[in-house]
Amino acid sequence: MKIKTKLALLYTLITVGILVIVFVFVYLLTSKNIDNNYYTLLFDKALITAQKHFEKDELSQYAYQKILDSYQRLLPETTERVIIVNNRQDATDELAPFLDNKQIEELFNKHQVKFEIDNLSGVGIYYPDNEGNFIIIVTARNIQGDYLKDTLKNILITILIISSVVIFGLLWWNAKMITRPLQEMVIRMQEITPKALHLRLEERTGSDELAQTINYFNRMIERLEISFNSQKTFVANASHELKNPLTAIMGECEVMQLKQFTPDEYKMSIRRIESEIERLSALVNNLFQLAQTDLDISESGTERLNVMEELQSVIQYFEYSKYKGRISLVKDEISFHIKSNSHLLFVALQNIIENACKYSEDEVSVRAFKTKSGFQISIADKGIGIPPGEIGKIFDTFYRAENTRSYKGAGIGLSLAHKILTLSGADIEVLSMEKGGTTISIVWKNSF
Structure with a gap:
């Protein structure tokens, strides 16, 4: 069942339920008024009946004639019964077919009673007279009242x-108008496929829930498109980068099978294969780290880290590497906290500092200091620098500047570092001059 039909049915049931309650209330109230009016007429008929029987000798001819005329006009369909109350037991026996004991007692106490018996409405009155005490019972069927009640019931x-039909139709039409944008969204969504991620839902004006949903959906598709394109590029570049060392290994193996070589030549060939395998292993490891960065940041648990302590750990790591003594650290005695993953932050800082050492023969300067708006780490070298037209590309995966071709690397380290630092809330600024060195500044504006 479609949403518009469900909405129409739901609100129709609610509305009809309310109407049923109102109509039942109206019917019961009207029926009660009809019955009360008829009982009033029956009491009048009972009183006139008593006057007709017992007031003739006490009234003038004219007054008594008026009573007779009223008696004839008022409810001519009634049946009257006059009961003498001189003997209470006899009177009780005569009243028993009409009234219960409580009603009989009320009559003897000179109260009026009303009752129903065999679809007849009836009243009883106690009438004292100089001739004795009497009870007048008047019964009749309220034909006109029953007709009015049946008519009212049929009308309602x-x-x-x-x-119900009109309300359902109007609500269905209204629900159709409301859900039409949803139907258009569904049709448009069906057109969005992996080959057509550039398509978007038509934006709506206003700030209602539907407009917000469309806006969030378009933003989600935009992120998916960027991620999908990034993955396509990643897979293409990764395939190319992995192919190079594999091709070199396969080529070396083929050459070794062409003829007999000397032991030294075999050793050289094996060393070349070993070098390519090391390169392949480093490449695979970097690719794995790059692919896992988003997952690690979101799922492995970020924590509140002191940047100065993390930086100090990286500097200590290099004291046991081939770059020992090449790095100078200048820092303020302050602490600054960010929210990140300790392992990944270590990898990011290590990659940037290691790049600075790799492309420079001189000392690499690392400065950490408090700024007006946050905290900054600057890593400066006096190495080969970056060509002016390539500074904006150095954080692209697998990209390597033209002047780095003679150096080992896969173009993944800076891309990985950039992703980690961005996810930790940092901005990265690069200043470089070809053959004049490079300075990379990592700036955090918010502390946790």
Whole structure:
């Protein structure tokens, strides 16, 4: 069942339920008024009946004639019964077919009673007279009242049926108007495929829930498109980069099978294969780290880290590497906290500092200091620098500047560092001059 039908049915049931309650209330109230009016007429008929029987000798001819005329006009369909109350037991026996004991007791106490018996409405009154005490019982069927009640019931049922149909139709039409944008969204969504991620839902004006949903959906598709394109590029570049060492290994193996070589030549060939395998292993490891960065940041648990302590750990790591003594650290005695993953932050800082050492023969200067708006780490070298037109590309995966071709590397380290630092809330600025050195500044503006 479609949403518009569900909405129409739901609100129709609610509305019809309310109408049923109102109509039942109206019917019961009207029926009660009809019955009360009829009982009033029956009491009047009972009183006139008593006057007709017992007031003739006490009234003038004219007054008594008026009573007779009223008696003839008022409810001529009634049946009257006059009961003498001189003997209480006899009177009780005569009243028993009409009244219960409580009602009989009320009559003897000179109260009026009303009752129903065999679809007849009836009243009883106690009438004292100089001739004795009497009880007048008047019964009749309220034909006109029953007709009015049946007519009212039929009218209300007819109105309810017609109203239900009209209300359902109006609500269905209204629900259709409301859900039309959803139907258009569904049709448009079906057109969005992996080959057509550039498509978007048509934006709506306003700030209602539907407009927000469309806006969030378009943003999500935009992120998916960027991620999908990045993955395509990543896979293509990774395939190319992995192919190079594998091709070199396969080529070396083929050459070794062409003829007999001396032991020294075999050793040289094996060393070349070993070098390519090391390169392949480093490449695979870097690719794995790059692919896992987003997952690690979001799932492995970020924590509140002191940047100065993390930087000090990286500097100590280099004291046991081939770059020992090449790095100078200048720092303020302050602490600054960020929210990140300790392992990944170590990898990011290590990659940037290691790059600075690799492309420079001179000392690499690392400065950490407090700024007006946050905290900054600057890593400066006096190495080969970056060509002016390539500074904006150095953080692209697998990209390597033209002047770095003679150095080992896969173009992954800076890309990985950039992703980690960006996810930790840092901005990265690069200043470089070809053959004049490079300075990379990592700036955090918010502390945790």
